[in-house]
Amino acid sequence: MNLKNKSLWKVDVKTIVAIGIGAALFFVLGRFVAIPSPVPNTTINIQYGVLAFMAACFGPIAGCLIGLIGHFLIDLSAGWGIWWSWVIASAVFGFLVGLLGNRTRLAWGQFGKKGAINFNIAQVIAHAVAWIVIAPVLDILIYSEPANKVFLQGAVAAVANIITTAIIGTLLCFAWAKLVPDKSSLKKED
DSSP states (O other): OOTTOGGGGOOOHHHHHHHHHHHHHHHHHHHHSOEEOSSTTOEEOSHHHHHHHHHHHHOHHHHHHHHHHHHHHHHHHHTSOOOHHHHHHHHHHHHHHHHHGGGGOGGGTOOSHHHHHHHHHHHHHHHIIIIIIIHHHHHHHHHOOOHHHHHHHHHHHHHHHHHHIIIIIHHHHHHHHHHSOOGGGOOOOO
C-alpha cells in the first residue's frame, strides 16, 4: 500500500459527487432497509456493502465522509439522538476500506478474483476494527455503557456487516468493473 499515491487522496468534482450520492444511499438503506437482529439496538445493514464499494472506488476520504454523513443522518432522523461512537465507527470503516481497498484496482475498471479477495480482506479488517474495537470502546468512554453489552453488539454488527458487505459489495464491484472500461487498455491517440 503506497500512502504517498496522490490518486489515493485526490478530492475532485467526481469524488465530491460520489460522497453526496454515497451518503444519500447509505442514509436511505440504513434508515429504511435495516433488518432487526436478536441483539437489542443492533440491526443487520446492507448499506455497508454500498459504502465499501464507494470507498474502494473513490478512496479513503470519500469512504470516511460517506460513512460519517450517512450514519449521522440516520441517527438524526431516527429520533434516538446522534450515537457518535457508531457514527465515528462508520467513518473509520469507510476510511479503512478506501485505504486498504485501493489494491483492488476497481477505479481502473479491473476487478477479478484477486480484486474480490483483496476487497473482502479489506472489508473484514475494517469491520473488525470499526465494530469490535472502535464502537464498543467509544460507547464505554462516551456513554459509560456496560462493556459486555457493547462488545456483544459490536461483534454481532461486525459479523452481520461482513456477510452483507461480502455479498452486496462484491456484486457491486463486479458490476462496476463491467461498466467501466479497463483504463490500462486505453491508449492516448496522437
